[in-house]
Amino acid sequence: MLSYRHSFHAGNHADVLKHIVQSLIIESLKEKETPFLYLDTHAGAGRYQLTGKHAGKTEEYLEGIARLWQRDDVPTELAAYLTVVNKLNAKGDLHYYPGSPLLAKFLLREQDKLLLTELHPSDYPILRSEFAKDKRAQVLRQDGFQQLKSKLPPSSRRGIILIDPPYELKSDYQSVVNAVLEGYKRFATGIYAIWYPVVLRQQVKRMMHGLQNSGIRKILKIELAVRPDSDQRGMTASGMIIINPPWKLEQQMRTLLPWLHKVLVPEGIGHTCVEWIVPE
Numbered sequence: 001m002l003s004y005r006h007s008f009h010a011g012n013h014a015d016v017l018k019h020i021v022q023s024l025i026i027e028s029l030k031e032k033e034t035p036f037l038y039l040d041t042h043a044g045a046g047r048y049q050l051t052g053k054h055a056g057k058t059e060e061y062l063e064g065i066a067r068l069w070q071r072d073d074v075p076t077e078l079a080a081y082l083t084v085v086n087k088l089n090a091k092g093d094l095h096y097y098p099g100s101p102l103l104a105k106f107l108l109r110e111q112d113k114l115l116l117t118e119l120h121p122s123d124y125p126i127l128r129s130e131f132a133k134d135k136r137a138q139v140l141r142q143d144g145f146q147q148l149k150s151k152l153p154p155s156s157r158r159g160i161i162l163i164d165p166p167y168e169l170k171s172d173y174q175s176v177v178n179a180v181l182e183g184y185k186r187f188a189t190g191i192y193a194i195w196y197p198v199v200l201r202q203q204v205k206r207m208m209h210g211l212q213n214s215g216i217r218k219i220l221k222i223e224l225a226v227r228p229d230s231d232q233r234g235m236t237a238s239g240m241i242i243i244n245p246p247w248k249l250e251q252q253m254r255t256l257l258p259w260l261h262k263v264l265v266p267e268g269i270g271h272t273c274v275e276w277i278v279p280e
Helices: 013-029 076-088 100-107 123-130 144-150 171-186 201-212 249-264
Strands: 037-040 047-049 096-098 113-117 137-140 159-163 191-198 219-225 237-243 271-278
Touching (some): 013 100, 013 159, 013 237, 037 144, 076 096, 096 100, 159 171, 201 219, 201 237, 219 249, 237 271, 249 271
Parallel strands (some): 037 113, 113 137, 159 191
Antiparallel strands (some): 047 096, 219 271
């Protein structure tokens, strides 16, 4: 379909959760000198203008990154993530937000590699231009799910694979499970970070069951809900499923999520959750 444009949703509560988890995983991988691969299956445009015609129309960022912006009580675990946001807004006003590939670009080291794929005909050229001078990066207009079959394992045998499809097709939920199985067969020690929206809870449950029945161990779920589950249109929550999470991540998110929920959802509705879908 390729109708989904993340630029309408950039910087919202789901982005904040996803990018906090992403940054914590990257910082964990950097604790060893050995290089690693960052693979982004659905990379998007890379950089988003929050005051532009897309994000400016929905203004979802006002209930996301804007609520964290320039607070003086931010937990230290958010330093890497917010440092990147600050770099894009050096003049002090919140105008730009980094997508997951740009966040990785700023956080990765010289020896690390980026593999980014995007199919959307409007977003791909923007992404390619963003990384044109970055020798660490390879930007492809290809099916992101297929990369888990064709590009793994990396030569370094270390890596994070971010799987973040638009879920505009119901089949995307099963495609995630299939892609993870293909990747895991080739790279069982990789860190797989799967973002998911909660629009209809049953779709998420089916994806969870597929992963639970896969035989894969060490699967952690991290979820932030800004409203109770509903049958009405709209995303009420989002989460990250992490396979092979860094050992610190569970406790980091148990500490961070109550603070994050309080800041992003001052009304106090919704919920947070950190739980093992499948233990070690």
